[in-house]
Amino acid sequence: MLDDTPSTDIPTFDDVLAAHERIKPHINRTPVLRSDYLDRLTGAELFFKCENFQEAGAFKVRGACNAVFGLSDDMAKIGVATHSSGNHALSLSYAAGRRGIPCTVVMPHSAPQAKKDQVRYYGGEIVECEPSTSSREATFAEVVAKSGAEFVHPYNDPRVIAGQGTCSLEFNEQVEDLEMMVAPIGGGGMISGTCLTLSNRAPHIKIIAAEPKNADDAYRSFKAGHIIADDAPQTIADGLKVPLKENTWHFVSNFVTDIMTATEEEIIDAMKLTWKRLRIVMEPSCAVPLAVILKNKDAFAGKRVGVIVTGGNVDLDKLPWLSN
């Protein structure tokens, strides 16, 4: 069954707790970093949860490991498959590699070389497609028809959403009294997991989704009250080009406080600023939260704000502030 078929597979908080135990041996409990400089600049107390320090470089190992290690042995041996703009692809390959099962991923040929290399390093097989949602889904249908592999959607899968929810579970244990949580939004997997966990554990925390203005379909969906999907938006935040689906829309429409957007220039500035001040390597997508905080200081000033740094798989030969 492909992901454009409506689904009622909404994961529960018990699924998050089960995922937390299941994936523990396969993921890092990532550290939370702070910067006096960024606190002074924004007027907020910022806490950065560094999911870029996962072995495969992104929070997506959480959802991928939950899906892969939750399969029965019979299902697992046929293998898993997915389509992804990058980090889910290599995270699923990483998870499948740890279980020793096959993994096939459909990726746009325009995906960063660093991500393609890493998928292959973990043992995943890549099938390339055009950089549009329509091409990706068509190519993927062929792959699944041929192999019979278990489809693990990058974000609309309830196992994946429950896995991503473990990030906020840890974050909430590591930092007391958070008042706001900001994470990037693309397809909505991380935001949905965040909503699922926080609405159960800390429902007073406001959840802000941060999105590139150039790919603001979630923002427009949020304002319109129904899913609006763009085909192939262009943004430097390559992890955030994909549209919401019914399961992530459920969480976004019910639990997100607001969606804020940032321009390409604001994203690149915030990215370079974070590299300089936090001294971490992270992707453009991860800079969207800081970009929206800098742009909307009044909304965050004086608050204890959690920021989820989602991934760190960057092509170090093509840094955006150097090619501009």
Add this chain to the structure above:
Amino acid sequence: MLDDTPSTDIPTFDDVLAAHERIKPHINRTPVLRSDYLDRLTGAELFFKCENFQEAGAFKVRGACNAVFGLSDDMAKIGVATHSSGNHALSLSYAAGRRGIPCTVVMPHSAPQAKKDQVRYYGGEIVECEPSTSSREATFAEVVAKSGAEFVHPYNDPRVIAGQGTCSLEFNEQVEDLEMMVAPIGGGGMISGTCLTLSNRAPHIKIIAAEPKNADDAYRSFKAGHIIADDAPQTIADGLKVPLKENTWHFVSNFVTDIMTATEEEIIDAMKLTWKRLRIVMEPSCAVPLAVILKNKDAFAGKRVGVIVTGGNVDLDKLPWLSN
């Protein structure tokens, strides 16, 4: 009294314990990161202590804070001064800024712009000199004669060595059963603090100093049995150009197991590899340990190895693998 006068100011382990309490409010207990990829590549179990995540971006805040916060109020109000290739300069400025006292630093005009900017951000005043040890010391003598400020040497000062020793104290608490410890060596401040702490707390741990081949005066000193100092060696590892002095030589000659060197190309390769796999921003100096581990795999294979990542103040517009 300038630092070329022989001294018998060798700090004790009690000084390290006192420093640990004194500086706690002013520094970060930095996290330790791991990488399956780098473990597989080297055959060792590597633990990276990320001192680049200190607010001022380097382990040198430890020694600087120990010196500044150990001053009497009368001494403190006149201020502190130093000469430094960069990170000690901004660390001393940071420490002085936190205590609200003046700080003057003599820096080579060739020091990275990012470091100069940060010294000024913390409130330090910069006096520029030529990029040689002789010019630096002459310029500094003038500064001290004029201001009467308390000299805090970047590494030969016992307060500084005791402060740097707190890094291994934390590291040894964070990771059990380390068998080897590798840190870069320039003037020898970090290595001396490491020797001081480990010789008391875990004397079985082998201490390896890692040095650029282009500035291998510590290596040659170690082999010759006396200090050999070069004037103005050229290496990309700009934090490691300075020579040993009598207090650091005491620790190097008595407690270091071996000194290993790496070429400029090996340093740059290891730097890029660490950015890619650990996803941290760190200086070329910090890559020398991984470079020597990769070059001498047999010495480290199968061992639990601590690596001290010393600093992360990089000019992001001038990355060495992009200018080559």
